[in-house]
Amino acid sequence: MYGLPLLALLAPLPAFAQATVSSDPAPQEDIVVLGTGLPLPPGTPAYGSVVIDRDRLTGDASGRLEDVLADVAGLQQFRRSDSRSANPSAQGVTLRALGGNASSRALVLLDGVPLADPFFGYIPFNALVADRFAGVRITRGGGAGAFGAGAVAGTIELASATRADLPLVSGSAFYGSYNSENVTGTVTPDLGDGYVSLSGKWERSDGYLTTPASQRTIADARARFEDWSGGIRAVAPIDAETEIQARGLVFRDNRTLRFQGADSSSEGEDASVRLIHRGDWAVDVLAYIQARNFTNKVISSTSFKLTLDQRNTPSTGIGGKIELRPPVGPDHVLRVGMDARLADGELFEDAYNASGVATARRNAGGNSSTIGMFIEDDWTIGKLVLTGGVRGDRWTITDGFFRELSGTGTVNSDKLFPDRDGFEGTGRVGALFHASSAVAFRAAGYTGFRLPTLNELYRPFTVFPVVTQANENLGLEKLKGVEGGIDLTPAPGVSLGITAFYNRLDDAIANVTIGTNLRQRRNVNAIIAKGVEVTAGIRHGAVSLDGAYAFSDSHVRAPGTTLDGLIPAQSPRHAASATLAWEPKAGPSFSTTVRYVGLQYEEDTQTGILPDALTVDAVARLPIGKHFSVIARAENLFNATIITRNQAGSMDLGTPRTLWIGVKFGG
Numbered sequence: 041m042y043g044l045p046l047l048a049l050l051a052p053l054p055a056f057a058q059a060t061v062s063s064d065p066a067p068q069e070d071i072v073v074l075g076t077g078l079p080l081p082p083g084t085p086a087y088g089s090v091v092i093d094r095d096r097l098t099g100d101a102s103g104r105l106e107d108v109l110a111d112v113a114g115l116q117q118f119r120r121s122d123s124r125s126a127n128p129s130a131q132g133v134t135l136r137a138l139g140g141n142a143s144s145r146a147l148v149l150l151d152g153v154p155l156a157d158p159f160f161g162y163i164p165f166n167a168l169v170a171d172r173f174a175g176v177r178i179t180r181g182g183g184a185g186a187f188g189a190g191a192v193a194g195t196i197e198l199a200s201a202t203r204a205d206l207p208l209v210s211g212s213a214f215y216g217s218y219n220s221e222n223v224t225g226t227v228t229p230d231l232g233d234g235y236v237s238l239s240g241k242w243e244r245s246d247g248y249l250t251t252p253a254s255q256r257t258i259a260d261a262r263a264r265f266e267d268w269s270g271g272i273r274a275v276a277p278i279d280a281e282t283e284i285q286a287r288g289l290v291f292r293d294n295r296t297l298r299f300q301g302a303d304s305s306s307e308g309e310d311a312s313v314r315l316i317h318r319g320d321w322a323v324d325v326l327a328y329i330q331a332r333n334f335t336n337k338v339i340s341s342t343s344f345k346l347t348l349d350q351r352n353t354p355s356t357g358i359g360g361k362i363e364l365r366p367p368v369g370p371d372h373v374l375r376v377g378m379d380a381r382l383a384d385g386e387l388f389e390d391a392y393n394a395s396g397v398a399t400a401r402r403n404a405g406g407n408s409s410t411i412g413m414f415i416e417d418d419w420t421i422g423k424l425v426l427t428g429g430v431r432g433d434r435w436t437i438t439d440g441f442f443r444e445l446s447g448t449g450t451v452n453s454d455k456l457f458p459d460r461d462g463f464e465g466t467g468r469v470g471a472l473f474h475a476s477s478a479v480a481f482r483a484a485g486y487t488g489f490r491l492p493t494l495n496e497l498y499r500p501f502t503v504f505p506v507v508t509q510a511n512e513n514l515g516l517e518k519l520k521g522v523e524g525g526i527d528l529t530p531a532p533g534v535s536l537g538i539t540a541f542y543n544r545l546d547d548a549i550a551n552v553t554i555g556t557n558l559r560q561r562r563n564v565n566a567i568i569a570k571g572v573e574v575t576a577g578i579r580h581g582a583v584s585l586d587g588a589y590a591f592s593d594s595h596v597r598a599p600g601t602t603l604d605g606l607i608p609a610q611s612p613r614h615a616a617s618a619t620l621a622w623e624p625k626a627g628p629s630f631s632t633t634v635r636y637v638g639l640q641y642e643e644d645t646q647t648g649i650l651p652d653a654l655t656v657d658a659v660a661r662l663p664i665g666k667h668f669s670v671i672a673r674a675e676n677l678f679n680a681t682i683i684t685r686n687q688a689g690s691m692d693l694g695t696p697r698t699l700w701i702g703v704k705f706g707g
């Protein structure tokens with residue numbers, strides 16, 4: 041077990057401050073940068089935000105956004121795999137050990153636009169390139185502002201890189217283990233008084249074998265993948281206080297997992313437009329549309345033949361928001377607004393027997409929506425900042441259906457599910473007290489809710505041999521939580537943030553075992569998670585040390601069932617990370633990152649153990665000239681074994697030692 045050695049490693053960290061992953065400090069005087077949103081309200085730090093800056097985003101050994109987010113202890117995807125070897129539909133994000141769920145319990149926003157897939161609720165990480173972002177803010181706990189209806193575990197806010205971050209031309213090219221290739225490029229010319237940024241990424245790999253050597257068969261395949269994405273972002277000022285921001289994204293992702301023929305794909309086209317006005321009556325208006333699709337083939341682990349072809353899962357998401365900040369005096373920042381999200385989608389899948397004959401053809405789907413109004417205010421009273429808000433949401437789940445034909449065309453099932461709707465009121469309150477320039481106390485309480493996704497309601501899935509059934513009767517997840525913390529800055533460049541929390545997720549949606557190799561998505565009474573989170577670090581000259589640790593005591597409450605008192609699936613008790621970097625203003629630089637994730641369980645009955653894992657990454661950079669660098673990267677340097685799935689002893693493995701060499705220019 042790695043837990044005690046790692047805790048010993050992190051023990052000194054309270055003496056250090058976070059430089060690249062930091063507790064969110066009190067907002068300073070606003071400096072308007074073209075292409076950003078409205079200024080942060082002064083009460084934002086009351087909710088314990090953590091910030092990851094651009095240097096850290098672009099300096100990880102894997103080059104992948106989801107791995108950098110793992111610097112925030114307690115943040116996790118459904119599985120330990122990253123977006124090269126996980127099934128795309130399993131890329132949900134959650135926080136605070138609220139239980140394994142492939143749908144995101146955290147609200148992920150890019151420039152204010154929700155990124156979750158309209159049907160599945162997963163995040164398309166392969167389409168999100170770190171070079172395109174200025175930074176990330178992660179706020180754990182329920183949200184109540186714009187689009188807060190999806191923020192039961194927290195909010196992850198991605199901000200696009202601005203003109204100040206982007207040279208005219210920049211890019212990178214890397215070659216790595218397993219015949220891996222990664223190429224990115226961005227061109228950002230000025231356009232009148234604004235600018236436009238065109239970006240692209242392509243990557244591929246022959247992949248590694250995810251199956252342990254003792255379990256390999258003639259049908260095992262490497263986790264090969266190929267994906268690409270292209271983006272455009274334009275920012276045009278209308279006057280000194282007003283600008284239009286427009287963004288477009290197209291992507292395609294193809295992967296293979298475990299067996300030959302076990303292929304999956306995801307694709308999407310996203311577009312959004314945003315109006316920002318920074319006058320006395322500040323305004324933030326946006327609208328977006330998403331078109332997504334997903335395919336997946338399931339291969340039998342005994343016959344090695346196709347058993348299920350999820351050949352088409354088209355979905356559409358449409359939404360927008362209006363936020364106003366009326367002038368109500370220098371001590372208040374008042375926000376009033378409304379937002380809406382609508383999702384529709386359906387699946388088409390065919391089941392086959394061992395001889396390759398179709399036995400069933402299924403079609404299912406439906407629609408869902410939330411339309412909400414919110415009001416929040418931040419009131420500054422000397423050293424004290426009070427913040428609070430409420431929102432009300434009208435939600436609907438409509439047009440649900442499930443149809444199944446036999447292989448010969450006979451109707452086996454044809455169901456139309458009743459429409460449902462309701463109203464949910466949620467809110468949050470917080471307080472931030474600056475006792476001195478070096479000490480700040482904060483406390484917060486919040487509620488939140490999440491609709492079941494169309495995937496959870498209507499799409500069964502198979503990770504052979506286990507079948508997980510959908511459940512059209514799923515209810516809403518509802519969160520109640522409180523937290524308190526302290527932020528210390530005892531010396532320049534030094535800080536420490538400590539947060540204690542208690543969260544209760546009522547009617548949590550879980551994959552519940554109901555028979556041999558059979559599960560169903562069901563609401564359990566509650567998941568209760570409590571714990572402590574620490575962020576700390578120091579920067580002294582060219583040297584920095586950053587760290588984070590989360591302890592989560594999480595249990596299921598399901599009286600009268602065998603689940604009562606068990607730890608939720610995919611929920612580690614301990615998680616930590618630490619990054620040591622040497623980055624002088626000129627010359628070579630080096631960083632190394634240690635990440636630890638504690639023991640967790642594959643499923644609800646706690647029979648499949650995923651042992652703890654400790655990994656070490658490293659990055660070395662050698663500048664050649666002013667705008668050109670040679671970079672060497674190493675993932676999982678000591679080749680630690682990372683078990684990402686354990687179903688009755690059948691296992692998948694995470695990323696082994698992976699070495700990269702490449703060049704980067706323009707940055």
